[in-house]
Amino acid sequence: MQQENIVEIIEKIRLGHSDQFRKLVEISQSMIYSLAFRLLCDEDEAKDIVQETFVKVWRNLNSFDTKMKFSTWIYTIATRLCYDRLRVWRRKSVFRIFTTENEMQLDIPSLENVENEVINADLRRVIAKLTSGLSLKQKLVFTLSEIECLEIEEIIAITGLSAEKIKSNLYLARQSIRKKLERM
Amino acid sequence: METKNDLYSQWIDNLQKTKPRLADANQLTDRVMDSVQKSQNSAISLTVIFLRPILAATAVFLIGLLVFQHTDEAEISQTANIRYVIEKTKTKDFPCGNSEVLPTPNYKTLLKQYQCYREKKSADNQDIKAKIAKILNQNQ
Numbered sequence: 440m441q442q443e444n445i446v447e448i449i450e451k452i453r454l455g456h457s458d459q460f461r462k463l464v465e466i467s468q469s470m471i472y473s474l475a476f477r478l479l480c481d482e483d484e485a486k487d488i489v490q491e492t493f494v495k496v497w498r499n500l501n502s503f504d505t506k507m508k509f510s511t512w513i514y515t516i517a518t519r520l521c522y523d524r525l526r527v528w529r530r531k532s533v534f535r536i537f538t539t540e541n542e543m544q545l546d547i548p549s550l551e552n553v554e555n556e557v558i559n560a561d562l563r564r565v566i567a568k569l570t571s572g573l574s575l576k577q578k579l580v581f582t583l584s585e586i587e588c589l590e591i592e593e594i595i596a597i598t599g600l601s602a603e604k605i606k607s608n609l610y611l612a613r614q615s616i617r618k619k620l621e622r623m
Numbered sequence: 624m625e626t627k628n629d630l631y632s633q634w635i636d637n638l639q640k641t642k643p644r645l646a647d648a649n650q651l652t653d654r655v656m657d658s659v660q661k662s663q664n665s666a667i668s669l670t671v672i673f674l675r676p677i678l679a680a681t682a683v684f685l686i687g688l689l690v691f692q693h694t695d696e697a698e699i700s701q702t703a704n705i706r707y708v709i710e711k712t713k714t715k716d717f718p719c720g721n722s723e724v725l726p727t728p729n730y731k732t733l734l735k736q737y738q739c740y741r742e743k744k745s746a747d748n749q750d751i752k753a754k755i756a757k758i759l760n761q762n763q
Contacts, residue, residue, distance in 0.1 A: 460656070460659065461652065461656055464652050464655050464656065465648075465652055468645075468648065468651060468652060468655065469642075469645055469648065472643065472645050472651070473642055473643050476643035477638075477643065482643075485643070486651055486654070489651060489655060490651075490654055490655050490658050493655045493658075493659060494655075494658050494659055494662045497659045497662065497663075498662065498666075552646045554644075555644035555645075555646045558641060558643075558644050559643055559644055561641075562638075562641055562643055565634075565637075565638065566638065569634070585635050585638075585639075586635070586638050586639055588639060613631070616631065616634075617630075617631050620630050620631060620634060621630075
């Protein structure tokens with residue numbers, strides 16, 4: 440979706456057409472879900488992040504500068520929420536183990552969702568394995584830069600880190616992942 | 624080194640291509656809209672919760688101010704009445720001495736007024752005595 444169309448929708452919402460917010464959610468929820476899933480490696484948590492992100496978007500829509508890219512703004516909100524959650528997990532030493540046995544105890548998915556479940560489970564395992572040894576900042580920069588393919592300027596705006604810090608974190612993340620791939 | 628890089632870029636390519644699947648997109652949209660609606664309602668109730676003590680405090684302050692002003696006015700009118708009475712009594716009962724109204728009668732002026740009152744009364748008594756004597760003389 441073009442930035443102009445999104446701005447048009449936002450202007451309508453600002454004018455009181457709150458039904459247009461649903462359109463905005465439909466357009467951008469998948470990209471937020473994707474980012475949250477890749478950072479948290481958990482479907483339910485990713486959905487929670489989507490929900491919290493849009494609540495924040497709704498509350499702060501009037502302060503959104505339409506000159507700014509909407510995707511950068513919404514990514515910033517979602518990334519900060521994910522980062523906070525990761526920090527809490529790390530502080531509480533929550534070990535999220537992604538094994539097949541662990542997944543087996545969950546509800547058995549319907550046939551239509553089997554493919555989705557398998558793809559998500561594979562993705563979750565791979566990302567968790569590759570990024571497990573990274574620091575939070577390294578994980579954040581790696582996901583935004585290498586997986587989400589964002590430009591460095593956007594990463595600066597989203598994370599608030601300097602270009603040098605982003606580069607050094609990305610370098611360390613790459614090194615760590617390469618070493619893991621060698622061992623695999 | 625090249626194979627290492629190849630392996631890395633291969634993995635990254637796969638990760639980029641494989642997007643996480645969202646099976647129930649509509650359900651998620653509904654959930655988001657519900658929470659937005661709830662947050663809207665909770666924002667209103669939060670405003671009410673925060674405003675309630677402020678409004679109560681303002682009401683108490685205004686009531687206090689009104690009561691204070693009312694008692695103040697009553698006191699002023701009461702003082703005015705007292706002054707009026709003092710003035711009247713001074714001019715009526717104490718023609719001798721200083722008849723001008725003093726804003727705050729002190730001990731000295733009160734004594735003067737008392738002395739004046741006594742003098743007047745003794746003069747009155749003498750008059751009465753003289754009148755009684757006169758009546759008695761006439762009867763005899």
